Amino acid sequence: MKTRVFSLFLLCLVIQSLMFGQAKDMVLIEGSRYIPLYGRDSTVVEVKDFKMDIYPVTTAEYIQFVEKHSEWRKSKVISLFADKSYLVDWKTDLKIMDTILKKTPITYVSWFAAKAYCECQDKRLPTVDEWEYVAMADETTKDARVKPEYNQQILAWYEAPRTKENRIGQTKKNAWGVYDLHGLVWEWTLDFNSVLITGESRKDVDKDSNLFCGSAAVNATDLMNYAAFMRYAIRGSLKAKYSMKNLGFRCVQDLKEKQ
Amino acid sequence: MKTLKTILLGLALILLSCGNDEKKEQHTIISDIPVSREMLAELTAPPNVPTPVGRRKAKKLIVNMEILEEEGELTDGVKYVYWTFGGSVPGSFIRTRVGDEVEFTLSNHPDNKLPHNIDLHAVTGPGGGAESSFVAPGHEKTFSFKTLNPGLYVYHCATAPVGMHIANGMYGLILVEPEGGLPQVDKEYYIMQGDFYTKGKNGERGLQPFDMQKAVDENADYVVFNGSVGALTGDKAITAKVGETVRLFVGNGGPNLVSSFHVIGEIFDKVHVEGGDLINKNVQTTLIPAGGAAIVEFRVDVPGTFILVDHSIFRAFNKGALGMLKVEGEEEKKIYSGEIREGIYLPEGPGIQNMPTTNEIVESEIPAKSFEEQMKFGKQIYMQTCFACHQAEGQGIPNAFPPLAKSDYLNADVNRAIGVVINGLSGEITVNGEKYNSVMTKQMISSDDVANVLTYVYNSWGNSKKVVTKKMVDDVKKK
Amino acid sequence: MCTRFKRKTMKHLKIILSTFVLLVSFTACNSETTKHNNADLAVFQCPMQCEGDKTYDKEGSCPICKMDLKLVETASDQIESEAISEESIFNLTSKWHTEEGNEILLEDLKGKTLVVVMIYTSCKAACPRLVADMRNIEAKIPAENIKNVQFALVSIDPVTDTPQRLKAFAIENEMDEAQWTFLQGTESGVREFANVLSVKYKEISPIDFSHSNIISVFNAKGELKHQQEGLGVDNKNTIETILQLSH
Numbered sequence: 012m013k014t015r016v017f018s019l020f021l022l023c024l025v026i027q028s029l030m031f032g033q034a035k036d037m038v039l040i041e042g043s044r045y046i047p048l049y050g051r052d053s054t055v056v057e058v059k060d061f062k063m064d065i066y067p068v069t070t071a072e073y074i075q076f077v078e079k080h081s082e083w084r085k086s087k088v089i090s091l092f093a094d095k096s097y098l099v100d101w102k103t104d105l106k107i108m109d110t111i112l113k114k115t116p117i118t119y120v121s122w123f124a125a126k127a128y129c130e131c132q133d134k135r136l137p138t139v140d141e142w143e144y145v146a147m148a149d150e151t152t153k154d155a156r157v158k159p160e161y162n163q164q165i166l167a168w169y170e171a172p173r174t175k176e177n178r179i180g181q182t183k184k185n186a187w188g189v190y191d192l193h194g195l196v197w198e199w200t201l202d203f204n205s206v207l208i209t210g211e212s213r214k215d216v217d218k219d220s221n222l223f224c225g226s227a228a229v230n231a232t233d234l235m236n237y238a239a240f241m242r243y244a245i246r247g248s249l250k251a252k253y254s255m256k257n258l259g260f261r262c263v264q265d266l267k268e269k270q
Numbered sequence: 271m272k273t274l275k276t277i278l279l280g281l282a283l284i285l286l287s288c289g290n291d292e293k294k295e296q297h298t299i300i301s302d303i304p305v306s307r308e309m310l311a312e313l314t315a316p317p318n319v320p321t322p323v324g325r326r327k328a329k330k331l332i333v334n335m336e337i338l339e340e341e342g343e344l345t346d347g348v349k350y351v352y353w354t355f356g357g358s359v360p361g362s363f364i365r366t367r368v369g370d371e372v373e374f375t376l377s378n379h380p381d382n383k384l385p386h387n388i389d390l391h392a393v394t395g396p397g398g399g400a401e402s403s404f405v406a407p408g409h410e411k412t413f414s415f416k417t418l419n420p421g422l423y424v425y426h427c428a429t430a431p432v433g434m435h436i437a438n439g440m441y442g443l444i445l446v447e448p449e450g451g452l453p454q455v456d457k458e459y460y461i462m463q464g465d466f467y468t469k470g471k472n473g474e475r476g477l478q479p480f481d482m483q484k485a486v487d488e489n490a491d492y493v494v495f496n497g498s499v500g501a502l503t504g505d506k507a508i509t510a511k512v513g514e515t516v517r518l519f520v521g522n523g524g525p526n527l528v529s530s531f532h533v534i535g536e537i538f539d540k541v542h543v544e545g546g547d548l549i550n551k552n553v554q555t556t557l558i559p560a561g562g563a564a565i566v567e568f569r570v571d572v573p574g575t576f577i578l579v580d581h582s583i584f585r586a587f588n589k590g591a592l593g594m595l596k597v598e599g600e601e602e603k604k605i606y607s608g609e610i611r612e613g614i615y616l617p618e619g620p621g622i623q624n625m626p627t628t629n630e631i632v633e634s635e636i637p638a639k640s641f642e643e644q645m646k647f648g649k650q651i652y653m654q655t656c657f658a659c660h661q662a663e664g665q666g667i668p669n670a671f672p673p674l675a676k677s678d679y680l681n682a683d684v685n686r687a688i689g690v691v692i693n694g695l696s697g698e699i700t701v702n703g704e705k706y707n708s709v710m711t712k713q714m715i716s717s718d719d720v721a722n723v724l725t726y727v728y729n730s731w732g733n734s735k736k737v738v739t740k741k742m743v744d745d746v747k748k749k
Numbered sequence: 750m751c752t753r754f755k756r757k758t759m760k761h762l763k764i765i766l767s768t769f770v771l772l773v774s775f776t777a778c779n780s781e782t783t784k785h786n787n788a789d790l791a792v793f794q795c796p797m798q799c800e801g802d803k804t805y806d807k808e809g810s811c812p813i814c815k816m817d818l819k820l821v822e823t824a825s826d827q828i829e830s831e832a833i834s835e836e837s838i839f840n841l842t843s844k845w846h847t848e849e850g851n852e853i854l855l856e857d858l859k860g861k862t863l864v865v866v867m868i869y870t871s872c873k874a875a876c877p878r879l880v881a882d883m884r885n886i887e888a889k890i891p892a893e894n895i896k897n898v899q900f901a902l903v904s905i906d907p908v909t910d911t912p913q914r915l916k917a918f919a920i921e922n923e924m925d926e927a928q929w930t931f932l933q934g935t936e937s938g939v940r941e942f943a944n945v946l947s948v949k950y951k952e953i954s955p956i957d958f959s960h961s962n963i964i965s966v967f968n969a970k971g972e973l974k975h976q977q978e979g980l981g982v983d984n985k986n987t988i989e990t991i992l993q994l995s996h
Contacts, residue, residue: 054953091838092840122944123941202951204948204949205950205952207950207960250944251944252944
């Protein structure tokens with residue numbers, strides 16, 4: 012157990028140096044301040060500069076990952092880190108179903124797996140605030156939340172039947188140059204468990220301070236922004252070991268001090 | 271041995287009587303009703319309902335409900351993505367008995383995009399189960415509750431935004447029958463009204479997304495029974511036979527509108543008001559609140575098609591709140607005879623009546639300048655004024671209005687014809703050998719128009735081709 | 750007459766006696782088979798606990814005070830194998846500091862029933878109540894079980910809650926005894942740990958957090974056995990679980 016865990020670290024260090032081409036699939040996101048949908052009574056949140064993957068992690072990339080890290084293979088992963096639906100649509104540890112294309116976003120992975128993948132590339136998962144910040148943009152505007160078409164388009168995806176067969180890069184890139192934040196799959200975030208929703212949504216408006224300490228302070232700022240609301244609802248319903256058909260992830264990287 | 275026998279016999283008797291006492295005991299404290307064994311609940315899609323509970327004891331009832339998000343047809347050419355319990359809108363009907371311990375498992379299909387939960391109005395407990403059933407796609411949650419109150423209850427999804435989840439079809443009914451079950455009837459059906467809000471107008475074709483603003487404004491595009499326009503019409507109508515008793519479990523999922531439920535041509539013998547214990551009798555239209563239900567019962571006595579509507583009537587005819595109950599069987603003329611006879615109705619008596627127009631005759635500003643113009647104007651006037659009775663080819667209506675085509679009466683005397691038009695005519699006349707005894711009112715048209723229309727008549731349909739001038743008309747008027 | 754009666758009674762007595770014996774043997778068979786596997790691991794510890802919770806697997810003397818190490822009763826049947834099971838939180842490799850300033854891995858808490866709650870010291874609202882709930886639970890565990898139970902309060906604010914601050918908090922709340930431990934982790938380690946417990950939390954301001962109120966119970970192998978959510982909730986089930994795991 013201890014040895015197994017340390018070997019994971021070692022492998023990560025080795026692989027990280029071997030992995031190529033990762034940096035050029037990222038774009039620089041200039042940080043700034045904004046008011047997220049979910050937070051403390053319209054408190055402004057600051058997002059620092061960071062780099063984000065322009066595409067979600069693909070099935071092909073994940074296959075490479077499990078080839079090198081056997082502890083994340085379907086048969087080896089421990090139940091603490093993934094539930095029974097982890098990679099359920101893969102035929103074997105290393106082979107996917109014939110119907111899945113390699114350029115599709117990887118799904119049916121848990122938060123622990125996504126986190127490990129990003130860490131192995133010297134990256135990390137984005138925080139909710141960072142993800143939402145980049146996702147606020149449409150093709151031309153960095154903050155498109157006030158545009159009705161922006162919301163409509165997102166909602167159309169929520170209502171559309173199964174889109175898992177879609178490949179990455181099919182939607183137009185947004186103003187930052189990032190693809191597929193909407194319209195493809197939900198994405199894991201580092202602190203998805205900062206969304207304190209019980210699911211009993213009538214009470215969620217009522218701030219149940221028995222279940223959540225300090226919850227009176229945290230609430231949705233704009234209940235009409237129900238496109239974003241649904242993303243928060245999904246986050247609130249997840250547990251870290253869950254895997255889902257429509258849930259993938261991408262990584263971000265903090266800027267190194269010395270450029 | 272004898273003593274032993276007597277002792278054993280005594281014991282046996284005591285035990286038996288103990289058992290009997292337990293059965294006779296009235297379960298007045300419902301939460302104490304014991305459950306006997308397990309039973310898998312039969313879930314049905316609308317408009318059908320599961321088998322009645324009858325006299326069965328309270329059981330541990332296992333309910334497995336699946337949530338599916340799938341595209342369906344709201345009306346011809348209009349597609350909509352429904353979020354459903356059990357694959358139907360409304361969701362599967364759950365039938366329980368008071369005192370049952372329901373073990374409810376809610377499964378969210380992995381292909382779905384969103385998390386959901388369920389709030390059953392039959393549950394006594396926080397959120398009606400919503401807190402304990404919040405489930406992400408590809409997962410399931412189980413919780414259990416005891417049915418404490420009999421009645422007909424709504425269930426629906428309660429995940430934010432709640433209105434949107436309900437508006438997309440996530441509602442259904444759960445029935446908790448009292449001890450002994452509801453009295454037996456011949457037919458039972460499941461109907462649930464709901465309002466739908468689409469981006470496009472009513473009837474606009476294509477895949478229509480949900481429109482939140484319209485929902486907030488309570489401006490529904492569709493108000494339907496059982497999830498779509500025509501879900502209960504034509505082939506899909508509910509049926510019964512003459513003489514049968516029909517019970518309808520009617521719910522209203524909303525999200526916004528209250529229903530004024532009425533069956534055209536029937537009266538509800540009994541209404542379980544709001545799905546509770548209170549029974550109202552002989553009711554024409556009953557109110558079903560949004561998020562509420564009612565049970566209506568009636569006997570069908572005559573055959574025919576009985577239309578189910580929300581009597582906020584524009585919803586029925588313009589938005590789809592219309593269903594059908596088709597009843598077959600022998601007619602019962604005493605109760606409803608159908609049409610017995612038809613006849614003509616002329617409220618005026620023998621006197622000449624004026625047509626109810628202005629008394630002033632406006633002289634035409636553009637008199638006809640030629641024969642062709644006379645014919646043209648004359649035809650216009652004929653089609654406006656005379657056509658209704660004398661018909662397009664002047665053929666008249668047998669036994670009612672005399673013909674003008676090849677009419678001997680007409681052709682015999684021009685001035686008399688002019689007189690008829692400007693003064694009217696009543697009494698018996700003979701035209702082309704047939705007797706007519708009717709009333710023609712005087713025509714309030716100008717002399718020019720009289721001349722034009724008579725010229726048109728005389729020069730059509732084999733008549734004498736006379737030309738009538740304004741002067742001739744004026745001369746007759748002066749007489 | 751007399752003898753006949755005597756024979757009859759003897760016969761009856763035999764029947765009654767034999768039935769009685771049968772009944773007793775049945776119930777004995779059906780009684781709970783909680784076998785204690787006492788054989789395996791003997792654990793020794795300094796009676797003055799000079800090195801805190803540190804234990805040795807053979808006899809000897811304490812390196813600090815030189816007293817003989819004492820045999821400690823353990824929650825025996827649960828430390829049979831060295832391997833960590835799939836479900837165990839000891840699979841997490843994050844590093845933590847206790848209020849005593851010691852650096853540990855979660856695995857170092859192996860061997861005792863763990864009762865864990867996540868709080869932060871500058872919390873004014875729920876945490877005092879959560880702490881009280883923990884104390885209520887601790888009070889209901891009898892002394893012979895307490896030895897096998899570790900109450901851990903993990904901070905969700907590792908920036909503010911340094912070991913010194915945690916120690917001060919412990920003293921203030923009269924939780925400085927051996928059965929209480931306070932842990933400061935890294936931000937990433939804390940987020941990961943919280944996700945294993947399904948605890949949600951969000952920083953609202955530098956010293957203010959919003960978080961779910963959950964008390965979790967793990968067995969000596971680190972497997973999650975029970976959770977209690979909410980404040981002032983009836984802790985009957987939690988206590989039952991702890992008692993079961995720690996005898």
